[in-house]
Amino acid sequence: MKRPVATALALAGVLAALVAANGVLAAGPAGKVLYRYSGQVVSTSGSSVTLTVQNGNPAALRSLLGQSRQQAFTVDAQTVFLKWTNGTPQRIGVGDVAANDHVTVDVRGSRGASIDAIRATPAAAVGDRGPTPVKPAEPLFLFRGVFVAGGGGTVTIDVKGGNDRALRLMIGQGARQSFSTGDATVFLRWANGVPTVIDASKLSPGDRIVIRVRAAGRSTLQAVEATAARRVGDREPKAQEASQNAQA
DSSP: HHHHHHHHHHHHHHHHHHHHHHHHHHOGGGGGGEEEEEEEEEEEEEEEEEEEEEEEEEEHHHHHTTTTTEEEEEOTTOOOOEEEEEEEEEEEEEGGGGGOOOEEEEEETTOOOOHHHHHOOSEEEEEEEEOOOOOSSSSSEEEEEEEEEETTTEEEEEEEEEEEHHHHHTTSOOOEEEEEOOTOEEEEEEETOOOOOOGGGGGOOOOOEEEEEEOOOOOOHHHHHSOOOSSSSSOOOOHHHHHTTTTT
């Protein structure tokens, strides 16, 4: 009679370990949490970016409870500044960030950190979308999967997930699907949270891929696949997905 109890305890221990491991993965490097703030720039200096915060991820918004919307975030030589234009990133410096630009500021900190502690921690990245970001005119179909092959204006992946619009189209379909690319498709490879523009030929079988297509809301899967993808992200971090989805 003791064996079932021992087995149950062992299984409970395994499940607890898995939950703990998942928590560590979600927290990011060295157990740090991502705090992402979005807003418009008020001013910049060699060591800070001040903005009026308009939005953010849940961790960032919780840190602002009872606080002012205007916050100054520390930047240093390790902060990566990116200017996004039509989904294409370009490395810039803090001096290229202008007042009224719409930016996102990413800071890694301890879970439940105060806004003072977050502001004192140099930002990992600042993404600048300019003073008048272009809003997407069509709905987004996002597919996540594993790269199989490319060439001839297509990218073939084994679909593993996606947003609601994409997954509804996958009902009753095979996992392996081919998506069109064109001259305007931007291919990005991510490393340490920073994207680099690459050529389609740099994709390798087994790479984790995110494909974004903008198409009419009632499009069929065939119509979506025939529409050139806006961006193909290689090894894109999950933490970057919402920010990337906002791109035109």
